[in-house]
Structures are given as C-alpha cells and as structure tokens.
Amino acid sequence: MTTKQENLRIAQAYVDSVNAHDLTAMGQYLADDLEVEVATGAHCPMTKPQFLTYNGNYINAFPDMRFDITFTVSEGALIVLHWHASGTHTETLTSPKGGIIVPTGRKATARGCSTFEIQDDKITRAWIIWDMATLLAQLGLLPTI
Numbered sequence: 235m236t237t238k239q240e241n242l243r244i245a246q247a248y249v250d251s252v253n254a255h256d257l258t259a260m261g262q263y264l265a266d267d268l269e270v271e272v273a274t275g276a277h278c279p280m281t282k283p284q285f286l287t288y289n290g291n292y293i294n295a296f297p298d299m300r301f302d303i304t305f306t307v308s309e310g311a312l313i314v315l316h317w318h319a320s321g322t323h324t325e326t327l328t329s330p331k332g333g334i335i336v337p338t339g340r341k342a343t344a345r346g347c348s349t350f351e352i353q354d355d356k357i358t359r360a361w362i363i364w365d366m367a368t369l370l371a372q373l374g375l376l377p378t379i
Contacts, residue, residue, distance in 0.1 A: 238308050241352045245306070245313040248350075248357060253300050255293045257286050265356035274366040284330070285360070291328045295335070296321030296342075313350045318343065319364075323373055335375065342372035 244263055251259035261282065268282040280288060293299060299321035307314040320343045327335040346364025350357045370376045 237311075240355070241311065241313050241350075242306060242308055244352055244355060244357070245315060245350050246303070249301055249303060249315065249317075252289065252293075255297070255299070257290055257293075260289060261286055263357055265353070265358040268356075268358060268360070270360040270362065273361075273363040280330070288330055291330075292321075295325045295327035295337070296323055297325065298322050311351050311353060313352060315348045315350070316345075317348065318345050320344075335373070338373045338375075340373050342369050344369045 248260065248263040251263065264282050264285070266282060268280075268285060270280040270285045270288075271278045272280070272288070299319060301317045301319045304316045304318055306316070320341070322341045323335075323338045325337055329335070344365050345368075346362065348363075349361045351359040367376060
C-alpha cells in the first residue's frame with residue numbers, strides 16, 4: 235500500500251471512530267504531540283486531550299451525530315476531507331471556553347473541511363474549518379438571514 239493510500243485509510247478510520255462515538259479509538263489515530271486549530275473561536279491550538287474533550291462534548295450533545303465525507307484530496311502527508319455532519323441536539327453542549335448551550339431538541343447539519351497531516355501513521359496536525367454560524371442558527375441561537 236502506498237503512503238497516500240495508507241494516509242487515506244488512517245483519515246477514514248479516524249472519521250469512522252468519530253461516527254462510532256469512540257473516543258478511545260479516536261485517540262489511537264492521534265499523535266501524542268498533536269496540534270489542532272479549529273476556525274470557530276475554539277481555544278487553539280488544542281492538544282490531543284483538549285481535542286478529544288472537544289469531540290466528546292459534541293458527541294454528548296448530539297448523540298446521533300454523523301459525519302459523511304463528500305470528497306477527499308491527498309497530497310503527500312496531507313489529507314483534506316470535505317464533510318457534511320448531522321445530528322440532533324438533545325444534550326448540553328459545552329464549548330472549549332466553558333460556555334453552555336442547553337439542549338434545543340433540534341436537528342442540525344453543518345459542512346466543513348478537515349486537513350490532517352499524517353506522519354508515522356498518526357495525525358500530527360489538524361486544521362478544521364466548519365460553518366458554526368449555520369449550526370447555531372439551526373439551533374435557534376442566531377437570527378436567520
């Protein structure tokens with residue numbers, strides 16, 4: 235298997251672990267010295283434990299959350315995943331800065347893009363950009379335009 239194929243496999247396995255809501259499995263694909271930047275006002279950069287907490291907060295708040303990959307791009311050690319996420323907000327969501335969003339019971343979707351740098355079969359860096367404003371509007375927390 236080529237490095238490109240192996241990197242794609244690792245990225246897909248990571249997404250599969252997110253969809254399984256398995257934080258332990260997620261952690262197996264992340265390097266111990268992981269750095270993550272999320273373009274949504276989250277505390278950045280995040281470390282591996284902070285990123286697992288971040289993911290866990292969304293998994294808790296959206297217990298039926300699912301990510302579907304719409305396309306991928308691979309270049310060397312970089313994998314870009316464009317995705318569509320969906321879920322129902324049935325539990326409290328805690329933000330990285332400690333803010334609380336009480337359950338709304340609403341279904342919501344979001345689109346985004348995750349770029350992973352993979353070295354030695356682990357995700358070492360991640361840059362995540364997603365449409366939080368649309369998510370918040372669907373939850374009734376922002377005015378719709």
